[in-house]
Amino acid sequence: MKIEINGEQVEIPSNCTTITDLLVHFGLETKIVIIEWNKQILEKSNHDKTGISDGDRIEIVHFVGGG
Template sequence: MKLSINGNTVEVPDNIRTVSELLQHFKLEQKVAVVERNREILEKKDHPTTEVRDGDVFEIVHFVGGG
């Protein structure tokens, strides 16, 4: 399916069903990430239950520490 992520159109496997699985796909599951789906910000506890659908628009910001 096609998603818009951080302004770019991205093709991801159809077996990705939840936001948690999407974060795993991008290897972000170990990091602290803030996710917005279709302009709606998600609580971290909702990542495992929020569905990902074709055409969804995501903004994903993950935290890093360097300076």
């Protein structure tokens, strides 16, 4: 399946069916992230309920510490 993540076309495995699966795939499941799915900001509680479809546009913002 092809989706757009942070402005880039990405091919993801067929077992990535939810936002939670996508975060696990990219190793971000333990990070603090903000997800925008098709121009809607998702609550963290909806990550496992939100399905991913071919052509979806997803923005993933995660925080990096430092000084």
